[in-house]
Amino acid sequence: MLPGGPAPTAAVPATGATTGARAERTVLRLARPYLGRLVGAGLLAAATEFAGLALMATATWLLMSAAGRPTLDRLTVAIVAVRALAVSRGVFRYTERLAGHDAVLRMITDVRARVFATLAARRDGAAQRTGDALSRLVSDVEAVQDLLLRVLVPGAAAALVSLLAVGGAALISPPAAGVLAVGVLVAGVALPALATGLTRRAADEVAPLRGALAVDAVDLTHGAADLAAFGAASAEGRARRLARLERRLAAAGFAVDAAGVLISGLTAAAVVAVALRAGVGAVLVGVLAVGTLAAVEIALALVGAARQRAQLRAGLARVAALLTGPGPAPAGPVAGTPAAGTPAAAGRTGAVAAGPDVRFDGVTVRYRAGAAPALDGVDLDLPAGRRVAVVGPSGAGKSTLAGVLTGAVRPDAGRVTLDGTDVAGYPPEELPRMIGGLLAEAYVFHASVRENLLLGRPGADEAELTAATRAAGLLDWVRDQPAGWDTVVGEQGGQLSGGQRQRLALARALLAAPAVLVLDEPTEGLDPAAADAVLASALAATPAGHSVLLISHRLSGLAELDEIVVLDAGRVVQRGRHADLVAQPGWYRDQWLLQEAAERGYLALTPTP
Numbered sequence: 001m002l003p004g005g006p007a008p009t010a011a012v013p014a015t016g017a018t019t020g021a022r023a024e025r026t027v028l029r030l031a032r033p034y035l036g037r038l039v040g041a042g043l044l045a046a047a048t049e050f051a052g053l054a055l056m057a058t059a060t061w062l063l064m065s066a067a068g069r070p071t072l073d074r075l076t077v078a079i080v081a082v083r084a085l086a087v088s089r090g091v092f093r094y095t096e097r098l099a100g101h102d103a104v105l106r107m108i109t110d111v112r113a114r115v116f117a118t119l120a121a122r123r124d125g126a127a128q129r130t131g132d133a134l135s136r137l138v139s140d141v142e143a144v145q146d147l148l149l150r151v152l153v154p155g156a157a158a159a160l161v162s163l164l165a166v167g168g169a170a171l172i173s174p175p176a177a178g179v180l181a182v183g184v185l186v187a188g189v190a191l192p193a194l195a196t197g198l199t200r201r202a203a204d205e206v207a208p209l210r211g212a213l214a215v216d217a218v219d220l221t222h223g224a225a226d227l228a229a230f231g232a233a234s235a236e237g238r239a240r241r242l243a244r245l246e247r248r249l250a251a252a253g254f255a256v257d258a259a260g261v262l263i264s265g266l267t268a269a270a271v272v273a274v275a276l277r278a279g280v281g282a283v284l285v286g287v288l289a290v291g292t293l294a295a296v297e298i299a300l301a302l303v304g305a306a307r308q309r310a311q312l313r314a315g316l317a318r319v320a321a322l323l324t325g326p327g328p329a330p331a332g333p334v335a336g337t338p339a340a341g342t343p344a345a346a347g348r349t350g351a352v353a354a355g356p357d358v359r360f361d362g363v364t365v366r367y368r369a370g371a372a373p374a375l376d377g378v379d380l381d382l383p384a385g386r387r388v389a390v391v392g393p394s395g396a397g398k399s400t401l402a403g404v405l406t407g408a409v410r411p412d413a414g415r416v417t418l419d420g421t422d423v424a425g426y427p428p429e430e431l432p433r434m435i436g437g438l439l440a441e442a443y444v445f446h447a448s449v450r451e452n453l454l455l456g457r458p459g460a461d462e463a464e465l466t467a468a469t470r471a472a473g474l475l476d477w478v479r480d481q482p483a484g485w486d487t488v489v490g491e492q493g494g495q496l497s498g499g500q501r502q503r504l505a506l507a508r509a510l511l512a513a514p515a516v517l518v519l520d521e522p523t524e525g526l527d528p529a530a531a532d533a534v535l536a537s538a539l540a541a542t543p544a545g546h547s548v549l550l551i552s553h554r555l556s557g558l559a560e561l562d563e564i565v566v567l568d569a570g571r572v573v574q575r576g577r578h579a580d581l582v583a584q585p586g587w588y589r590d591q592w593l594l595q596e597a598a599e600r601g602y603l604a605l606t607p608t609p
């Protein structure tokens with residue numbers, strides 16, 4: 001187990017720089033490809049509201065006119081209009097929901113994939129807390145959805161229809177329209193500003209608190225010792241604070257809603273008074289009164305939108321901070337190389353794009369002061385394109401070596417450099433593109449096979465998924481599943497066997513194709529024949545020019561590697577190619593003979609089909 005586990009802290013808070021309007025702009029930039037559909041949805045929403053307003057006004061005119069018993073032909077147009085408006089309102093609402101949700105769900109898929117990939121590529125502990133990741137992926141990304149569907153689209157529609165209502169009222173009575181304009185401004189501008197002011201601070205705290213509680217909940221179910229010992233109290237405190245904030249938000253919401261009803265009534269009364277004084281006829285005064293109630297109610301939708309917006313700020317800022325922060329692995333392998341697992345890559349015939357030259361210089365790691373070092377003055381060269389295996393007995397320091405390379409473990413002495421730059425000083429956003437792979441305890445998300453794979457390379461197409469999955473020896477299993485790529489793998493991959501989980505994580509690592517691919521026990525949990533086949537196909541699927549650091553207990557299948565380094569108690573005790581090492585006495589030859597004999601015995605006992 002590697003160190004560097006995150007402290008049991010809360011979710012990552014939003015940074016000041018990415019709050020508010022800036023966060024919204026960052027997120028909305030992702031909506032550009034769907035702008036046409038969103039504008040369409042906004043116009044349909046406006047048409048729905050307008051149809052509702054016109055329906056109320058026409059029905060009022062019809063009822064009040066009918067009281068005077070006119071001939072039927074005077075009412076025919078209004079009767080038809082009422083029917084047409086009632087039907088068209090439903091049709092507009094339906095198409096608006098369809099268009100809006102279609103655009104937003106497409107966009108959300110993009111956002112979620114980016115957030116997913118960014119979280120996977122991050123090396124900072126807090127962002128990797130499972131509960132926090134879950135909170136970001138679910139509630140924070142939903143904030144983006146809500147910003148469009150509950151704030152911007154209905155907000156724009158309400159503003160447009162309010163304007164049309166004032167224009168319509170002006171046709172009947174300009175003074176009454178003036179009063180209506182004031183009412184609409186109070187309901188649609190002043191009240192939303194008040195609602196935002198009242199709820200902003202409490203709302204800002206809610207999303208990070210929910211994230212923190214999600215972390216607590218996941219840690220609790222996993223029985224994290226730290227939470228059992230002292231974290232439970234802080235979780236309880238957070239839950240209480242969250243409940244208090246939500247009560248405060250609800251109380252402010254009720255007060256603003258009550259003010260909205262008051263404004264609506266007062267505006268209608270004032271419009272009636274002004275219209276009567278201006279000599280407007282009784283029927284049209286009735287139309288103005290009902291129309292005013294409907295128009296102010298439409299403007300009051302802006303209060304809901306503003307309140308919603310205030311509640312979304314923190315979640316949006318967290319998403320924006322992720323999207324603008326250190327990015328995920330690039331959408332493909334290093335320029336010029338074929339995608340992992342493509343025929344060219346598999347044949348290692350693609351153009352060479354060299355990764356960095358990696359160098360370990362006297363690296364020493366000591367997990368506890370006074371304890372024996374896990375790595376003791378290790379030197380290792382991994383020039384671009386080289387494939388090196390690190391082997392050795394359990395506890396020799398193999399995973400620690402991988403951890404130092406990926407930046408998860410800091411050496412106490414010595415350093416690791418990439419093209420001469422210390423890994424510790426390497427830009428964190430660049431590191432995942434350079435170094436990555438299948439590390440110890442690879443996480444499999446409770447999502448589909450496809451989603452788990454796309455973590456490695458967002459935007460990978462079916463052919464790339466197929467190639468990587470084939471190289472990891474999982475393709476036949478995927479094809480056997482009724483849901484294929486959409487098969488959900490269960491919490492932490494619980495619906496997969498250990499071997500399938502390992503193959504899925506390996507396929508993801510191959511798909512990501514970092515310049516230095518670290519494979520920590522990629523064939524763990526596989527039987528000897530499968531392990532040999534998977535290792536061979538995984539190495540073949542690695543693009544030329546990319547280096548490989550393979551950590552393995554098994555010594556089979558290492559003959560093709562450029563160098564094998566034997567570690568024992570943190571020191572390099574042997575190094576060379578397979579053929580040289582089996583020819584000389586030492587741990588490698590002893591272990592090789594033992595494993596050979598054991599595997600021959602295993603194969604002899606395995607029934608032949």
Ligand SMILES: Nc1ncnc2c1ncn2[C@@H]1O[C@H](COP(=O)(O)OP(=O)(O)OP(=O)(O)O)[C@@H](O)[C@H]1O
Pocket residue numbers: 001002003367368373374392393394395396397398399400401
């Ligand atoms: N997080 C940690 N805290 C304290 N000691 C650790 C930690 N991780 C590893 N060690 C110790 O460091 C030494 C090297 O461990 P490491 O996991 O690197 O070995 P390994 O060769 O990968 O072992 P294995 O093959 O069993 O996975 C071991 O003695 C181990 O007990």
